[in-house]
Amino acid sequence: MICISKSCVFPLQRIDFETLSGNTLISFQVRVTDPDPQHVDYATVTVNITDANDNPPRVSPSRMTVNLSESTDVGTAVFQSFVAVDDDSLEQNKRFQ
């Protein structure tokens, strides 16, 4: 999923938070050495993949025709409701109006 080279870490492919099934942490160890006499030190790096608002909300039905009688009382509901879904994970990324 990610490539670790001499000095940088970068994604090898597009990351989709919604398909990670909760496996959002990637850990690896970095080792640094110096020349003779060689000294070594290590660091553990954890990359936490976070959700982005990359999925649009979808509303269903996408089209609706409603007949409204001219004698309809003021305040009468014209239709019941729409259903809207959003595949993003964080509430802030799937909140819609």
Ligand SMILES: [Ca+2]
């Ligand atoms: Ca997302």
Ligand SMILES: [Ca+2]
């Ligand atoms: Ca969204």
